Amino acid sequence: MYTVCVRDHMMIAHSFSGAVFGPAQRMHGATYVVDVEFRRRELDENGIVVDIGRAGELLREILGAMNYRNLDEEADFRGRNTTTEFLARTVFERLAQSIHEGQLGASARAVESLRVTLRESHVAWASFEGEISAQ
Amino acid sequence: MYTVCVRDHMMIAHSFSGAVFGPAQRMHGATYVVDVEFRRRELDENGIVVDIGRAGELLREILGAMNYRNLDEEADFRGRNTTTEFLARTVFERLAQSIHEGQLGASARAVESLRVTLRESHVAWASFEGEISAQ
Amino acid sequence: MYTVCVRDHMMIAHSFSGAVFGPAQRMHGATYVVDVEFRRRELDENGIVVDIGRAGELLREILGAMNYRNLDEEADFRGRNTTTEFLARTVFERLAQSIHEGQLGASARAVESLRVTLRESHVAWASFEGEISAQ
Amino acid sequence: MYTVCVRDHMMIAHSFSGAVFGPAQRMHGATYVVDVEFRRRELDENGIVVDIGRAGELLREILGAMNYRNLDEEADFRGRNTTTEFLARTVFERLAQSIHEGQLGASARAVESLRVTLRESHVAWASFEGEISAQ
Amino acid sequence: MYTVCVRDHMMIAHSFSGAVFGPAQRMHGATYVVDVEFRRRELDENGIVVDIGRAGELLREILGAMNYRNLDEEADFRGRNTTTEFLARTVFERLAQSIHEGQLGASARAVESLRVTLRESHVAWASFEGEISAQ
Amino acid sequence: MYTVCVRDHMMIAHSFSGAVFGPAQRMHGATYVVDVEFRRRELDENGIVVDIGRAGELLREILGAMNYRNLDEEADFRGRNTTTEFLARTVFERLAQSIHEGQLGASARAVESLRVTLRESHVAWASFEGEISAQ
Numbered sequence: 001m002y003t004v005c006v007r008d009h010m011m012i013a014h015s016f017s018g019a020v021f022g023p024a025q026r027m028h029g030a031t032y033v034v035d036v037e038f039r040r041r042e043l044d045e046n047g048i049v050v051d052i053g054r055a056g057e058l059l060r061e062i063l064g065a066m067n068y069r070n071l072d073e074e075a076d077f078r079g080r081n082t083t084t085e086f087l088a089r090t091v092f093e094r095l096a097q098s099i100h101e102g103q104l105g106a107s108a109r110a111v112e113s114l115r116v117t118l119r120e121s122h123v124a125w126a127s128f129e130g131e132i133s134a135q
Numbered sequence: 136m137y138t139v140c141v142r143d144h145m146m147i148a149h150s151f152s153g154a155v156f157g158p159a160q161r162m163h164g165a166t167y168v169v170d171v172e173f174r175r176r177e178l179d180e181n182g183i184v185v186d187i188g189r190a191g192e193l194l195r196e197i198l199g200a201m202n203y204r205n206l207d208e209e210a211d212f213r214g215r216n217t218t219t220e221f222l223a224r225t226v227f228e229r230l231a232q233s234i235h236e237g238q239l240g241a242s243a244r245a246v247e248s249l250r251v252t253l254r255e256s257h258v259a260w261a262s263f264e265g266e267i268s269a270q
Numbered sequence: 271m272y273t274v275c276v277r278d279h280m281m282i283a284h285s286f287s288g289a290v291f292g293p294a295q296r297m298h299g300a301t302y303v304v305d306v307e308f309r310r311r312e313l314d315e316n317g318i319v320v321d322i323g324r325a326g327e328l329l330r331e332i333l334g335a336m337n338y339r340n341l342d343e344e345a346d347f348r349g350r351n352t353t354t355e356f357l358a359r360t361v362f363e364r365l366a367q368s369i370h371e372g373q374l375g376a377s378a379r380a381v382e383s384l385r386v387t388l389r390e391s392h393v394a395w396a397s398f399e400g401e402i403s404a405q
Numbered sequence: 406m407y408t409v410c411v412r413d414h415m416m417i418a419h420s421f422s423g424a425v426f427g428p429a430q431r432m433h434g435a436t437y438v439v440d441v442e443f444r445r446r447e448l449d450e451n452g453i454v455v456d457i458g459r460a461g462e463l464l465r466e467i468l469g470a471m472n473y474r475n476l477d478e479e480a481d482f483r484g485r486n487t488t489t490e491f492l493a494r495t496v497f498e499r500l501a502q503s504i505h506e507g508q509l510g511a512s513a514r515a516v517e518s519l520r521v522t523l524r525e526s527h528v529a530w531a532s533f534e535g536e537i538s539a540q
Numbered sequence: 541m542y543t544v545c546v547r548d549h550m551m552i553a554h555s556f557s558g559a560v561f562g563p564a565q566r567m568h569g570a571t572y573v574v575d576v577e578f579r580r581r582e583l584d585e586n587g588i589v590v591d592i593g594r595a596g597e598l599l600r601e602i603l604g605a606m607n608y609r610n611l612d613e614e615a616d617f618r619g620r621n622t623t624t625e626f627l628a629r630t631v632f633e634r635l636a637q638s639i640h641e642g643q644l645g646a647s648a649r650a651v652e653s654l655r656v657t658l659r660e661s662h663v664a665w666a667s668f669e670g671e672i673s674a675q
Numbered sequence: 676m677y678t679v680c681v682r683d684h685m686m687i688a689h690s691f692s693g694a695v696f697g698p699a700q701r702m703h704g705a706t707y708v709v710d711v712e713f714r715r716r717e718l719d720e721n722g723i724v725v726d727i728g729r730a731g732e733l734l735r736e737i738l739g740a741m742n743y744r745n746l747d748e749e750a751d752f753r754g755r756n757t758t759t760e761f762l763a764r765t766v767f768e769r770l771a772q773s774i775h776e777g778q779l780g781a782s783a784r785a786v787e788s789l790r791v792t793l794r795e796s797h798v799a800w801a802s803f804e805g806e807i808s809a810q
Contacts, residue, residue, distance in 0.1 A: 001533070001534050001535065002490045002493070002494070002531065002532070002533050003490075003531060003532045003533075003534075004489070004490055004529075004530075004531045005529065005530050005531070005532075006528060006529050007392065007527070007528040007529065008528070009391045009392060009393070011294075011298050011299060011300050011390070011391070012298055012299055013283035013284075013297050013298050013299035013340070014283075014299070018181045020181050020183070020186050021181070022188060023337065023338040024281075024338050026338050026339060026340070027283045027339075027340040027343075028281050028282055028283050028299060028337075028338040028339060028340070029281060029282055029283035029284070029298060029299010029300055029301075030281050030299055030300070030301045031299075031300045031301040031302075031390055031391050032301075033391060033392050043488075043490060043491065046421075046423045046425050046426070046486060046488075047485065047486035047487075047488045047490070047491045048425070048486075048488050048490060049490050049531065051425050052529060053427060056528075056529075067293065067298075068293040068294050068296050068298040069296060069297075069298060070283070070296070070297040070298070073297075080182065081181060081182035081183075082182075083178075083181075083182045083183050084139070085137045085138075085139055085178060085182070085183060085184050086178065086182045088137070089137070120281070120301055121279045121281070121301050121303060122142070122277065122279060122303050122797060122798075123141060123142040123143070123191075123279070123797075124139075124140065124141050124142065124187060124191075125139075125140050126137065126138060126139045126140070126184065127137070127138045127140075128136070128137050128138075129136050129138075130136065142797065144796045144797060144798070146699075146703050146704060146705050146795070146796070147703055147704055148688035148689075148702050148703050148704035148745070149688075149704070153451045155451050155453070155456050156451070157458060158742070158743040159686075159743050161743050161744060161745070162688050162744075162745040162748075163686050163687055163688050163704060163742075163743040163744060163745065164686060164687055164688035164689070164703060164704010164705055164706075165686050165704055165705070165706045166704075166705045166706040166707075166795055166796050167706075168796060168797050202698070202703075203698040203699050203701050203703040204701060204702075204703060205688070205701070205702040205703070208702075215452065216451060216452035216453075217452075218448075218451075218452045218453050219409070220407045220408075220409055220448060220452070220453060220454050221448065221452045223407070224407070255686070255706055256684045256686070256706050256708060257412070257662060257663075257682065257684060257708045258411060258412040258413070258461075258662075258684070259409075259410065259411050259412065259457060259461075260409075260410050261407065261408060261409045261410070261454065262407070262408045262410075263406070263407050263408075264406050264408075265406065271803070271804050271805065272760045272763070272764070272801065272802070272803050273760075273801060273802045273803075273804075274759070274760055274799075274800075274801045275799065275800050275801070275802075276798060276799050277797070277798040277799065278798070286586075288586045290586050290588070290591050291586070292593060313758075313760060313761065316693045316695050316696070316756060316758075317755065317756035317757075317758045317760070317761045318695070318756075318758050318760060319760050319801065321695050322799060323697060326798075326799075350587065351586060351587035351588075352587075353583075353586075353587045353588050354544070355542045355543075355544055355583060355587070355588060355589050356583065356587045358542070359542070392527060392528075392547070393527075393546060393547040393548070393596075394544075394545065394546050394547065394592060394596075395544075395545050396542065396543060396544045396545070396589065397542070397543045397545075398541070398542050398543075399541050399543075400541065412662065414661045414662060414663070416564075416568050416569060416570050416660070416661070417568055417569055418553035418554075418567045418568050418569035418610070419553075419569070428607070428608040429551075429608050431608050431609060431610070432553045432609070432610040432613075433551050433552055433553050433569060433607075433608040433609060433610065434551060434552055434553035434554070434568060434569010434570055434571075435551050435569055435570070435571045436569075436570045436571040436572075436660055436661050437571075438661060438662050472563065472568075473563040473564050473566050473568040474566060474567070474568060475553070475566070475567040475568070478567075525551070525571055526549045526551070526571050526573060527547065527549060527573050528549070556721075558721045560721050560723070560726050561721070562728060620722065621721060621722035621723075622722075623718075623721075623722045623723050624679070625677045625678075625679055625718060625722070625723060625724050626718065626722045628677070629677070657678075662682070663681060663682040663683070663731075664679075664680065664681050664682065664727060664731075665679075665680050666677065666678060666679045666680070666724065667677070667678045667680075668676070668677050668678075669676050669678075670676065
């Protein structure tokens with residue numbers, strides 16, 4: 001299995017609901033350094049998993065919709081705890097949808113699975129991984 | 136699959152038995168930077184894999200039992216080579232037992248597997264991963 | 271010259287005033303991974319620069335006063351842009367004051383200078399360094 | 406499952422064919438920081454996955470055949486795009502062959518799979534992983 | 541003293557002249573992860589050292605003139621060993637010239653010194669630092 | 676000012692004397708990832724600060740005299756606390772002596788200062804820096 005990974009980041013504000021979160025129930029924020037792994041069984045005719053340039057641009061676009069924002073005020077996240085693990089899945093779903101729509105080109109439809117990791121500090125991170133419907 | 140990872144470290148002395156270890160047969164030591172990954176299929180009702188605060192405290196407690204010690208003199212390791220891979224499994228077993236006993240709360244019993252990685256230098260690490268009996 | 275460095279982090283929300291900040295004028299946030307370097311010319315009688323345990327606790331205490339907070343609402347920062355470089359100086363001043371008051375012990379008064387670095391992502395950081403009045 | 410990982414690096418020149426590569430069609434180069442993960446279900450009688458010293462030497466030998474070279478002029482790569490993912494597989498195949506031939510000793514034949522990761526910058530990496538025929 | 545640092549990278553091919561370079565006399569290449577530190581005594585009226593967005597763009601532009609190139613064929617480097625330390629100075633000189641010309645704005649003319657670091661692998665880096673003529 | 680840095684590591688056991696060290700008074704150990712920075716004002720005729728290959732070998736030789744050892748039993752350290760900052764100076768002194776004796780070649784005598792950093796974990800490090808008598 002081949003994997004290619006690209007990295008970018010976003011800086012957001014949010015707060016959490018639930019006693020389990022302790023002081024993180026207050027408005028605070030995070031830098032998320034985001035790694036996206038694209039996986040497929042065989043390389044395409046150029047010898048690549050995905051066009052790494054387009055993959056980086058797509059990641060930037062998806063993070064751009066959340067970057068420099070207070071996630072508590074975003075319609076998509078109303079009433080949700082935007083935990084690191086939840087956001088990992090959000091980025092996963094948006095990437096999968098974009099690949100499905102062809103934003104990384106026809107060849108990228110052979111990507112079988114993605115793993116999205118959000119590093120929130122030097123001592124903690126979360127990820128979501130799953131298969132994507134090739135179509 | 137969701138993963139959450141927390142990091143801590145311990146500093147120990149030990150020696151190894153067996154010609155394969157060369158100079159590491161002498162008394163020496165290591166800093167192990169320890170990453171523990173907790174994995175489960177669905178988030179709990181708070182939108183998390185585990186309570187990251189409690190997970191960090193549990194890891195600190197488990198490493199605390201080995202930290203600043205000469206492992207050659209610990210009863211649990213008598214006659215064993217406390218290699219990086221062996222210690223990764225030791226931390227895994229102790230974490231699995233603690234989760235089973237409820238130290239991370241009822242919700243954490245949905246954690247399906249753990250991966251424990253010990254980084255011994257900038258050029259080498261070892262890990263042990265496995266399922267844990269939910270029960 | 272000897273240096274000892276300890277690391278911790280904080281997660282905050284804030285917004286900036288001024289066209290130069292572009293989208294960072296909106297409410298957003300950051301994880302700051304904070305490194306504090308303590309410098310002195312000679313080691314003390316124990317062979318150390320500072321008691322690394324106490325230094326870590328002091329850093330945690332100072333970051334704790336900002337951690338999980340919206341800095342726009344903190345009285346100390348009213349009307350200020352809490353940029354990474356500004357916050358580096360804030361941490362510097364508070365550490366210098368604590369050392370002066372003896373919170374790291376009498377020996378730590380021999381520390382001549384500090385450097386405080388705040389890493390805001392994998393591609394950007396800021397620091398403030400200066401001498402501290404021994405006295 | 407146990408994993409042991411060793412790290413080394415190589416510095417090569419190459420160029421790519423295909424419009425998808427944009428400016429990387431020109432002669433350029435890369436430092437690849439290479440991580441090799443060795444995986445097996447049980448430790449050997451010494452309590453290890455592989456002899457980490459020999460594993461490191463083998464990796465150095467395999468990278469040495471490419472290090473400080475222009476890959477466009479290497480017979481093995483004639484007419485191929487030596488992309489990061491392609492080179493990850495190349496290192497994988499050469500390691501698997503060497504293990505099969507016994508270069509890591511008899512015990513290392515119990516290694517079930519390998520993962521080879523080439524980090525090309527602070528924001529991109531690729532890997533190839535697969536089972537190796539124990540035999 | 542305040543410092544702000546931004547990071548980017550470039551991927552180049554080159555070869556060296558001189559027995560001291562051993563196998564690096566052959567055509568090979570490198571990824572240079574480049575950190576630029578901007579230093580000044582006081583923050584500007586916005587509370588910053590430089591506009592980090594413009595600083596990142598300027599760095600990208602300067603590295604872009606070398607990125608994905610064989611430095612042996614660049615007129616500027618004819619007959620020179622483009623060692624890591626030499627390239628650190630090259631980036632320094634070009635940045636200093638750009639700041640002098642106002643590309644980072646009028647306020648950035650208060651920057652007193654720069655440090656440019658090129659990381660060529662996980663085990664080696666080089667830097668050049670110096671004052672820049674404010675003017 | 677030019678700087679070149681090389682990295683290696685050592686794994687040692689030791690114990691400390693003095694109540695300030697708390698649990699570190701027990702026999703324990705550490706991995707020290709060691710960075711050595713060589714600084715000089717002008718490059719030599721090859722365009723380098725030092726021969727990075729020879730610098731790496733010298734560092735390996737100096738660390739080799741401590742690696743895989745219990746420092747409490749080394750004659751050189753009898754009755755001393757081999758703290759991270761103390762060991763940073765030890766490596767500094769041995770490197771300076773070797774450069775003085777010509778082990779890095781005649782050109783390396785132009786190196787003006789060294790900085791030796793020992794990273795003991797992901798959250799703590801110490802260094803010693805100083806001028807070296809050229810001549």
